[in-house]
Amino acid sequence: MTQTAVVILNYNGAKFLRQFLPSVVAYSPSATVYVVDNGSSDDSEGIVRKDFPSVQWLALEENFGFCGGYNRGLRQIEAKYYVLLNSDIEVTPGWLEPMINILENDSTVAALQPKILSYQNKKAFEYAGAAGGYMDFLGYPFCRGRLFTFLEEDLGQYDDIKEIFWATGACLVIRSSVFHQFRGLDEDLFAHMEEIDLCWKIQRTENRILYYGKSKVYHVGAGTLGYESPRKTFLNFRNNLIVNYKHLDAGEICYKLPLRILLDWLAALMFLIKGKTKNSLSVIQAHAAFFSSLRKHAIKRKALHQQFPTYSRKNIYKRSVVAAFYLLRRRKIDIRRD
Missing domain, CATH: 3.90.550.10 (Spore Coat Polysaccharide Biosynthesis Protein SpsA; Chain A)
Structure with a gap:
């Protein structure tokens, strides 16, 4: 070996x-x-x-x-x-x-x-x-x-x-x-x-x-898909919902997933305002793809949570990085202090 x-x-x-x-x-x-x-x-x-x-x-x-x-x-x-x-x-x-x-x-x-x-x-x-x-x-x-x-x-x-x-x-x-x-x-x-x-x-x-x-x-970065690629936008938004759904506890899903969906729609609106119509459409398509395959992800989620019931939160920022960046104009975050 x-x-x-x-x-x-x-x-x-x-x-x-x-x-x-x-x-x-x-x-x-x-x-x-x-x-x-x-x-x-x-x-x-x-x-x-x-x-x-x-x-x-x-x-x-x-x-x-x-x-x-x-x-x-x-x-x-x-x-x-x-x-x-x-x-x-x-x-x-x-x-x-x-x-x-x-x-x-x-x-x-x-x-x-x-x-x-x-x-x-x-x-x-x-x-x-x-x-x-x-x-x-x-x-x-x-x-x-x-x-x-x-x-x-x-x-x-x-x-x-x-x-x-x-x-x-x-x-x-x-x-x-x-x-x-x-x-x-x-x-x-x-x-x-x-x-x-x-x-x-x-x-x-x-x-x-x-x-x-x-x-x-x-x-180099973006060697396969460019950072502005609608395909990359689709994968990022769909996959982030899938990963969160798989890992969040039941109580967390009840309020965090709706908040995420709302923020995603705001992101789609911002793409539209900036003239990036295809990227905006990719967000909507990502949501459709996520919900259409929810049963499959639910099976994986159940198996994962049965084997590993919880996860460590010590390296999770307890606030919103979106709010910190866009509203508070923060450009650095130290999760130990913030």
Whole structure:
């Protein structure tokens, strides 16, 4: 069994593989690097086999999405630790070993993420993960170093080791036993929010999730779907409702879900006012998709709550991040103090 497998999910990402695999291979000497291909039609395979002979190639017959692709790929990889790494990430010297050492020496840690900085502006945090993920009391995810569209400059303020609620799927270091304990990622989500769902499951156990700010990687971001993509809007809004419905306690659902739906409709209205008609329609479609599949999610919810009745709330912001950002004009939140 390989101790550490760095696993890159690829779909027609020849450009990113050519650009970023050199750093992954060079700076991950203790790991075996895999590319799991989601049925690409470009020359990804040729590039990997010719230019990166040490990289293992695993081909899937079609595009199963982020969740399905990783689930199928990781079932074929025997390793003690998995690193789910986006194809559009440049890693840095010494990025991986310290996080593996933490897993080796602390059995309570189930998963970690490094500092996520922007590839385009290496002094700034990047949207997908930044300095570690949290949730507010209504189930809105946010990060240190990034609140909605506001990205902080990296001045060393988050060069710490911090317990967090969720770690980014862009660079997720996780015990393989934990990944398979929860049967991997929820394929009904297809892509987006799947790492939050998995981390929320971890929060239902005695295990912890950490941010390790002494390691850093640079992320291009929106490599598959642009940030303004209506498809991305649909997935984010639908999946956030699914994840919250699966995890919130019965009493919480009674008032939190209606509030979330109302706020989503306000978001749809804001999209419309800004002339983003397709994004506005995506919110409505997301709600329709959520309610039409509610029975299926209810079955999953019941099974999850029977096995793991409650979850840790110590890394949940007790107020509304939406109100803090848009009404109070806050650009930083410290959940320990605020």
